[in-house]
Amino acid sequence: MQYRRCGNSGLLLPLVSLGLWQNFGGIDDHENARKMIFRAFDLGITQFDLANNYGPPFGSAEETFGKILKDDLAGYRDELIITSKAGYDMWPGPYGEWGSRKYMIASCDQSLKRLGVEYVDIFYSHRPDPNTPLEETMMALDQIVRSGKALYAGISSYSPDQSQKAIDILTSLGTPCLVHQPSYSMFNRWIEDGLLDVLEKNSVGCAVFSPLFQGLLTDKYLNGIPPGSRASKSDSSLPSSVITSDKLSKVDQLNEIAAARGQKLSQLALAWVLKDPRITSVIIGASKVAHIEEAVAIQSNLSFAPEELNAIEEILVG
């Protein structure tokens, strides 16, 4: 596994990280989750990305990871980067979401219990809160780090402006912002419009989520929506309405470019994200071990000829 430095920090993150948003909850097959985590770690994936509400039910992905850590990986704690977040809906009442100090610190304490660890490596504000002063949310992150409950602080899905303000506040508090976690893929390029520049200017790392656009940037949907896939599920985070004929036509064309490079489409999609050195890591999701193996295998083919990049750009821009 290759590792990239996260901003100008001392921390190296793997090119490929594994996220536990889906397929690691209480409703999922525990043995499959265990196999995926083992295979990932054996392949050098040291970063496992969690949040308070990953499941379902909420909290259960942290419990799954906590159980595997306790049963099998306890001796490897110092080789693991375990991350968690608070920001989205987690428990009922006025203190169970967004960015108040009350919620952030209580949620972090709950995550530590579910994970069975004394600290997480990175704790994130999962989303900006329009109704809480940014200072309050950042002071909560600072407090979480100072009290030893997390080693580093991060932010997720903050706009370029919000990110600059958050970075400035954290710097003034003495707890630098280690990393931003935005969405980014060939089908979702909002971070090219200012955010990456802010992160570069401030030497903050960038670990991107949904680099495969939740599976659409693979060969999975080339012939329709297969049973058991994310898009096939009820209340899916990838509703079939998102899988438009325009996107499918692009997927088809990108698949040809991938084949010409001797790659799978998923590998082309991940390598394309990682071509920008400002991207520290791609946080992939997986429902089977083979997905993780396919992602890690990108390392033998990460570079692009200018003609390939031009051809991809033409397809994406349409």
Ligand code: NDP
């Ligand atoms: P991806 O874009 O990598 O999508 C993952 C899904 O794509 C898998 O579950 C699988 O779907 C499919 N897939 C993966 N590899 C392959 C392959 N080789 N061939 C075919 N299908 C494949 O990422 P996610 O959307 O899952 O997000 C990744 C992580 O990012 C999350 O687990 C979480 O940690 C983080 N995240 C953070 C957010 C935030 O707000 N900060 C928001 C969302 C995610 P299937 O189940 O259909 O097999």
